[in-house]
Amino acid sequence: MDRYFCKVKAISVGNKLYLTVLSLFLAFAVAFIVFQQAREKQYKIGLLESRLESFNAQIHEEVQGKRQPVDNTLTALVKSFNNKELRVTLVRKDGRVLYDNFRRDYAQMPNHASRPEIKEALRQGHGTSLARHSSTLDREYFYSATYFKRDGIVVRTALPYDNNLAKTLQADQHFIWFALVIIVLLTLVLYRFVNRLGTNITKLRIFASRADHNESLETEDLAAFPDDELGEIAERIIKIYKRLQTTRREQDILKRQLTQNVAHELKTPVASIQGYLETILENPHIDAPTKEMFLQRCYAQSERLTSLLRDISTLNRLDDAPNMQNFEDVNISEMVQNIQKETALQLEQRHMTFHNYLPGELIVKGSQSLLYSVFRNLTDNAIAYAGEGTSITITAERHTDYWTFVFSDNGVGVPPEHLSRLFERFYRVDKGRSRKMGGTGLGLAIVKNAILLHKGTVNVRNNPDGGLRFTFTIAI
Incomplete structure (x- = not known):
């Protein structure tokens, strides 16, 4: 058992399947989480952009139509936003700074035409920069710039890109924990399924190895399989193999x-x-x-x-070669009449009578030689063992797809314990008497096999008044 198990464990299909499916699932889960994180972050950035764009629009309303922005008015407006970190800068389209709430000497500030968010705003009407370092204030900001073409100015608002803002833009960590819990649960379910599959495959592999080496299958490791469809199939395979071995x-x-x-x-x-x-x-x-x-x-x-x-x-x-037999229309009535003529001398010597009650034309589809063997062997068997002064009777009854024949005699019969074995090859009730009578011990075996070939059934029993009664069917 150990050598089988070690070999199976080293190349277990179940383990390979588990690792493959788990790897694919984890790759999908990681990709989905990363995608969801990026999507949620982009969504929050979009919300922040919309908020800053709203600030830009409000500021533009204050300076609209004015040649020079009023510092006090803008300063009061910025304070009304309730965010001390909010930076507001007004820039002309040529890049010169008109106002900055963090620098009073904004007239001395360098030209802003090269700033990415300004360039994008001049080109597309709106521009942003995420976590761009400000050379003016020496810190990182999140910029949102809006170009108002009619007045020829760009309103830019910005928030410091510090830890607070970074956390605000991060995706919800609860989703990650939820995804991890789902991954663990699905991993456990997958392991349980693959483990059952692996157990079945392992048992089948042990079975195949034992069968190949002609070793016993009556072992504990092949006694029971998991209660699922594959387990049921595996059990059936082993049962069929055992049945074939027995056969x-x-x-x-x-x-x-x-x-x-x-x-x-x-x-x-x-x-x-x-x-x-x-x-x-x-x-x-x-x-x-x-x-x-x-x-x-x-x-x-x-x-x-x-x-x-x-x-x-x-x-x-x-x-x-049961399928090699030549089937044709066979007249059973004529055949039995010929057998009756062929055995007339034997019947006369034993003072026996033959009662043939078959209809005049009884036609079936079958093998002429094998059907002859059926009725001839039954007749010879009755002549040999029924006893002197007895009679043989044959009748037939037609059904939809077959004929039922009754072949009986009123002789000595057979002890009940021998009836079930009469169709066995070389089986004799009285061996000495059978050989003396010249029988081969194969006649009734031929009768049974020939009838089965003609899709029929056959059984034998003792008549109540003595003698044997053979009842058999032959398909039409």
């Missing part, structure tokens, strides 16, 4: 059993043929009647081998 093991067991059964079934007739032939070869002067008897027995055993190989070939075709 594969069962198939391996069946293959071994089949191989053993085939070897056992082949061994007896081959040994018999070999024994009879050795006797004939080692005794060249054996009399003719005895030699003929031995050869007849060899022929009978060879027929048994042929029948066994034919049945095995039929089952292999059903298992390996």
Whole structure:
């Protein structure tokens, strides 16, 4: 478990996804906060500009139409603004200063035509400078200048760009704290989601590694998954794999059993043929009647081998290439009549009767050879095991999409504990008697597989009055 976990932890997809998504989210959050800060600061600067522009307009009203501004009047107006730090400067369009409330000797002040806010105001009607250093007063100011073209003057107001103003222009810090709280919450939610995802991926990786090394999957680390859609899918994958493993093991067991059964079934007739032939070869002067008897027995055993190989070939075709069968219209009534004729001598020898109650024309779509095997094997099985003096009955009932057949006899039947296994390959109720009768043990297995290939179902039970009753369906 440790080596799996360490390997998974080093290259965890969940961790990569978490870090990638978190990085993108944090980058977006930082960019949004910076954008919001700049936007809010610009908004506050705009408000301050509007306020200073309003001051500029009021001052212009006082000096409008006057050749020289009245100092006392402007000084009183500036005081009415209730801001001792407010600086007011009037500048002619040629840059000469007409008035400055912080300098009495404004006539001696240098030309202001080169000041950025003055130049912008002359060009666009209004100009600003943020945190520009004043060479006149040796401190930084926030300037707002408005050019009144009619009077040819620029009214400039300014506030010191000190800590108080800087704080006023800063964005609201509560928004930053709110954004940080949201980031933390979303990070925790993302971690919880990615952690569940990572747990599922880790378990699936452990499962894949264990499955690849044919190791046990019945471990605690694969016992339960998180209760979400991916966890449910992962559990289903493991359950399907376990089911496939179980099926594969069962198939391996069946293959071994089949191989053993085939070897056992082949061994007896081959040994018999070999024994009879050795006797004939080692005794060249054996009399003719005895030699003929031995050869007849060899022929009978060879027929048994042929029948066994034919049945095995039929089952292999059903298992390996069920879709390769040639389907055509098959007349079941005619087929059963032919089987009845073919087995007439055997029925007569065992004093048995065959009651065929099928309709005159019973047509289905299917494989001629496989359907023949179904009815022939059921007939041979009844002749072999029902007992002398018994009867065989076959009936059919039509439904919308299929026919239901009932094939029964009134013989000795089968003990109930054997009924569920009658369709197994090489299964025999009475092994000694079955081999004596020449059966291969594959007839009913062929019957079941052929019916399933024709989209039908089959079951068997004992009749109340004795004998076996096979009920099966065949699609039309």
